[in-house]
Amino acid sequence: MGQSAVARPVKVAVVDDHPVVLDGIRSWIKGDPQGRLELVADGQWVDAVLSGPGRGADVLVLDLALFGESVVDRVGELAVQFRVVAFSADTADDTIREVLDAGASAYLTKHEGAEHFIAAVVSAAADRPYVTPSLAKAMLGDAGPGRPRLSGQEERALRLWFQLPKKQNVAREMGIALDTVDQYISRARVKYAAAGRPALNKAAMVARAIEDGLVRPEDVR
Amino acid sequence: MTTPVTTVPVARYARNTAIGAIIVAATWHLINDLTGLVTGWSHYRSPVVSAVAWGVVSALNVMGAVSMLGEGARARPYLPIVGVPLLLACTAAVFANSQADTPGPGAGVFSPTNWAWATFGWQAVLLLWRWPLLWLLAALAANMVVCLATAYATGLLDWVSLSRMVVVFWGTASIQLAVAGGATALVRLSERAARAGAERAELLAARQAADEVHADRQRRYRAIGRAVRQLLAGLASGELDPADGRVQDRCAVEASRLRRLIAEHDDAPSPLLHELRACADVAERRDVAVTLETAGVVPPLPVQVRRALTEAPIHVLAAARSHARVTVVSMADPPEVEVSVVADAEADDAYGGAGGSDSGRAHGVEVTWSSEGEGEGRWVRAQWRGR
Numbered sequence: 308m309g310q311s312a313v314a315r316p317v318k319v320a321v322v323d324d325h326p327v328v329l330d331g332i333r334s335w336i337k338g339d340p341q342g343r344l345e346l347v348a349d350g351q352w353v354d355a356v357l358s359g360p361g362r363g364a365d366v367l368v369l370d371l372a373l374f375g376e377s378v379v380d381r382v383g384e385l386a387v388q389f390r391v392v393a394f395s396a397d398t399a400d401d402t403i404r405e406v407l408d409a410g411a412s413a414y415l416t417k418h419e420g421a422e423h424f425i426a427a428v429v430s431a432a433a434d435r436p437y438v439t440p441s442l443a444k445a446m447l448g449d450a451g452p453g454r455p456r457l458s459g460q461e462e463r464a465l466r467l468w469f470q471l472p473k474k475q476n477v478a479r480e481m482g483i484a485l486d487t488v489d490q491y492i493s494r495a496r497v498k499y500a501a502a503g504r505p506a507l508n509k510a511a512m513v514a515r516a517i518e519d520g521l522v523r524p525e526d527v528r
Numbered sequence: 529m530t531t532p533v534t535t536v537p538v539a540r541y542a543r544n545t546a547i548g549a550i551i552v553a554a555t556w557h558l559i560n561d562l563t564g565l566v567t568g569w570s571h572y573r574s575p576v577v578s579a580v581a582w583g584v585v586s587a588l589n590v591m592g593a594v595s596m597l598g599e600g601a602r603a604r605p606y607l608p609i610v611g612v613p614l615l616l617a618c619t620a621a622v623f624a625n626s627q628a629d630t631p632g633p634g635a636g637v638f639s640p641t642n643w644a645w646a647t648f649g650w651q652a653v654l655l656l657w658r659w660p661l662l663w664l665l666a667a668l669a670a671n672m673v674v675c676l677a678t679a680y681a682t683g684l685l686d687w688v689s690l691s692r693m694v695v696v697f698w699g700t701a702s703i704q705l706a707v708a709g710g711a712t713a714l715v716r717l718s719e720r721a722a723r724a725g726a727e728r729a730e731l732l733a734a735r736q737a738a739d740e741v742h743a744d745r746q747r748r749y750r751a752i753g754r755a756v757r758q759l760l761a762g763l764a765s766g767e768l769d770p771a772d773g774r775v776q777d778r779c780a781v782e783a784s785r786l787r788r789l790i791a792e793h794d795d796a797p798s799p800l801l802h803e804l805r806a807c808a809d810v811a812e813r814r815d816v817a818v819t820l821e822t823a824g825v826v827p828p829l830p831v832q833v834r835r836a837l838t839e840a841p842i843h844v845l846a847a848a849r850s851h852a853r854v855t856v857v858s859m860a861d862p863p864e865v866e867v868s869v870v871a872d873a874e875a876d877d878a879y880g881g882a883g884g885s886d887s888g889r890a891h892g893v894e895v896t897w898s899s900e901g902e903g904e905g906r907w908v909r910a911q912w913r914g915r
Contacts, residue, residue: 400824445823448858450859
């Protein structure tokens with residue numbers, strides 16, 4: 308968003324139990340014409356990846372199921388050290404909301420990877436919200452008591468983004484500019500970051516959004 | 529779901545214990561108190577005062593009984609708040625009124641004409657039914673204080689009557705407190721039992737539903753597994769060429785079917801999703817890659833609403849050429865379900881002979897057609913709003 312030329316590429320570490328996924332990610336990173344990401348470490352185990360150069364990563368991309376074991380409960384602890392982007396085959400709303408609540412910056416399902424991977428990681432590194440259609444779905448489907456209050460337009464933008472995942476079409480349907488669509492969706496995401504369990508990355512995202520003028524402090528109190 | 533199981537036995541227990549207490553209080557008041565009033569008529573200073581007191585106690589007895597047997601025994605706090613002081617006033621009035629010409633130690637206190645202080649306890653049990661036991665204890669103590677004060681004021685309080693009164697208070701109060709406390713405990717116990725029963729039933733129902741869903745999922749997994757195995761075997765043996773567009777289409781379709789199966793998390797069978805999945809399967813047989821995603825929990829819907837919700841989406845799915853995205857958004861408050869399909873379908877096919885109108889409404893379902901982007905395809909939304 309906004310920042311097209313960053314001083315240095317974002318350092319990213321990737322954990323996934325499938326080598327084919329790691330290969331795919333490497334090719335996405337290499338294929339990015341702007342070279343926005345630099346892969347500092349990848350591997351199949353969280354601790355192995357983080358014991359080496361992975362320690363210095365800005366963003367940790369984490370598959371939530373490693374060798375059949377869920378690592379959802381480690382997101383909170385990892386999110387203290389890194390911006391965590393979850394990259395998972397799990398599309399369940401409960402999982403997405405739990406990971407978000409624990410302090411993950413973004414959520415990508417495996418089939419959203421090709422389209423959103425680079426942008427999601429770049430946004431996470433800058434503490435900016437990035438909402439994939441699956442994340443929009445989890446926010447829409449939230450009926451929990453801790454659900455933040457979204458405005459009518461924010462909710463509508465989320466819904467349309469989930470239904471027809473093309474921002475141009477959302478903008479056309481709502482009769483607003485593309486940037487405004489992004490604003491509505493991002494604002495909804497920031498409200499989520501401000502709600503629920505406090506976490507470092509969530510606070511950083513809210514602070515960044517206030518700095519960017521995306522939300523006013525009183526909107527997220 | 530829980531209401532019928534929990535409330536029925538609890539209501540029965542509460543009602544039967546209440547009826548027991550009412551019978552005791554009413555019988556005592558009718559037989560003991562009325563006899564005392566009638567036989568002592570000529571001994572009262574003012575018989576009218578005693579008769580009025582008897583009437584007041586009768587009225588409170590009936591009101592207490594009605595409140596106990598009516599809906600929500602604790603719904604009317606004014607009854608104990610007004611009733612208990614009235615009862616105390618009756619105790620004092622009859623006490624002061626009946627002492628006149630009965631000689632001997634303790635005679636005035638324990639004569640049948642002085643019936644009100646003894647009837648107090650059971651009437652208080654009725655008025656304070658299901659209110660905290662401490663309230664009843666306080667009321668019984670207040671009655672004792674009023675009796676002693678009246679006896680002292682009227683010069684009837686000697687050591688014999690004092691000791692006899694204490695014994696009587698002790699004996700009756702313990703029975704009354706036991707009945708009231710026992711009733712509360714019984715109701716609480718039966719409530720707990722009923723709740724446990726309801727939980728068990730709910731668990732059983734959930735398990736049954738989960739079993740059904742599991743069996744259905746296994747069935748579909750076997751079907752998909754067969755297709756995937758054939759595809760993989762074909763690719764491995766070189767029989768199928770990965771560069772062939774049709775083979776790529778088949779791979780895309782099987783991948784989306786597998787993905788959908790893995791993505792299913794609902795453990796209760798949802799007929800709406802089941803129907804949409806079935807339509808997706810049909811489209812996939814024509815090599816259309818279908819994504820089906822749901823946000824929120826689909827509420828139970830009448831069959832007409834479901835049909836109205838799925839009809840237009842089915843047309844678009846049927847007309848899709850290579851890909852379709854089906855989404856279901858369910859909101860709880862206010863209740864709303866929206867089924868949306870975006871597909872690269874020909875506009876004419878997608879109408880499915882629906883005529884010229886761009887939207888329609890049936891069974892509270894509003895259907896909106898539009899084209900997605902510039903000639904890219906069709907988009908249909910069917911939205912139901914509950915009230």
